[in-house]
Amino acid sequence: MTGCHRIRWGRMSTTSVVFSRATGRDVRVRFCPSPTGTPHVGLIRTALFNWAVARHHGGAFVFRIEDTDAARDSEQSYAQLVDALSWLGLDWDEGVGVGGPHEPYRQSERGALYLEVIDKLKAAGHVYESYSTAEEIDARNEGSGRPKQHGYDNFDRTLSTQQRAEFRAEGREPALRLRIPDELDLSFTDLVRGDISYPAGGTTDFVVVRPNGAPLYTLVNPVDDALMGITHVLRGEDLLPSTPRQIALYHALIDIGVTTFVPRFGHLPYVMGEGNKKLSKRDPESNLFLHRERGFIPEGLLNYLALLGWGFSADRDVFSREEFFTAFEVSSVNPNPARFDHKKAEAINGAHIRALSAADFTGRLVPYLESAGIVSTPITAAQEAVLAEAAPLVQERVSVLSEASTMLAFLFVDASGLSYEDGVIAALPAGAPAVLTAAHAALDRMPGREWRHDRIEEALRGALVDGLGLTPRAAFGPVRTAISGRRVSPPLFESLQILGKPESLARLDRLMAQFGSPHPLG
């Protein structure tokens, strides 16, 4: 599988350039975002797949920050990136925060390293001074009948010493471009797409250093990968067209002794939003933290993200983190774009929520209930006791944790504070007052020590179903509304048990009062 290209290196030498053939523990992958904005699910999916490759092979996962754009980078964004990876449990072996043999791991702190490489590149003739401005390049293309988008024409490659001196005399400062040998074939075998061919001569020289001396992403990204010994580069599909340029740079880096191999590349499919457009940063669904706020648990979101372009098996799509990286193979990543489907995502998340132990689930609910104002912040011991009983009632009813707030709210207020869902009272059947009266009587008759859901059910069934000859639906509907204020609620008898007898009777009283019924048992 390892590609090996024999290439002629211009007039300098004939070199045998090999792509990495690292396997097992020698595999080194990286995640190298720029800290601009909130973590995007597509970006995190890329991190996830890289992490999975490292864990699958027992290799290393390197976390590097590409903060070379002072205008757009922010410390807040950096913190969010760390937060996102940590939350999902994507731990890194080397990189920011944990250190490692290739420190520093923030590009903003690696300037001296780049300068050194640039000097070597210059000395070996791999880069040259380019004075062309964008306007001049366009003008030359138009003048010679080429489309404007043709791009750079390698004009400055052949500038004489004299011409360079003249430009300098005009006060112009040169950018540095990589000289790509005309006869260099830049094809490669993509880890997810197979052979991709970029014939010799199809790639023009590109800028690697700004006139002010600042190295660009085009240089710094491959240089750091080379310096850090990265063997497999998994990144977004949008970077596919820049791969031939990077391979050309690698040839130069090998020539000057910075590294000895070219990493293998794998281009991951886009994560799409609505329509045929890539999920944009503006789209709320792209925001990882919004999903967390909605109540995705890390296990669930990780599982769903893994499904974006990959499949666990033919008949299963719910799996654990360990099962994921054990089964993951880059070669089985699907090359076509995946659409982010929040319905499916929530279904997967719901499956993970149901798999939680009751205690674990209960604990994870707390922050959501606190921020929704359902319980105090921090939660009181009394509220915690109610929650411990109530949480299991909703565990199989939610697919995201935030849903529990509306389901559980009625348990954390008293009868007078209970709010009724819109239209719920109007929707009650004509016989509702009679049902409520009978229910009240039956419950009131129960000794307090028997106030358990099974006995409550017995009492209510006896009075309403057997006594009034109602269907269970007609019998319990009005009671449910009185107790929860809603049409749909957690299991009724268990809810009554949690509320206790006095509170339950108070709620029945309150709803009966709405109908002007006489107070039972005066």
Added chain:
RNA sequence: GGCCCCAUCGUUUAGUGGCCUAGGACACCGCCCUCUCACGGCGGCGGCGCGGGUUCGAAUCCCGCUGGGGUCACCA
């Protein structure tokens, strides 16, 4: 426009020449379970973009077309 990538149910994915009258999941629709809603169970709806080849045989291989996307920065 040049170059590059992609193409199986609505969505996602299985399928690497015969196991496919194309399998699973989500969504949707029925039914069952049932105190509501869920969960769970059962069933249904629904797909290989088109045209040529290769082959005894093609969703699978080749070519073309069509469609979609990306990229052509002194941004990353």
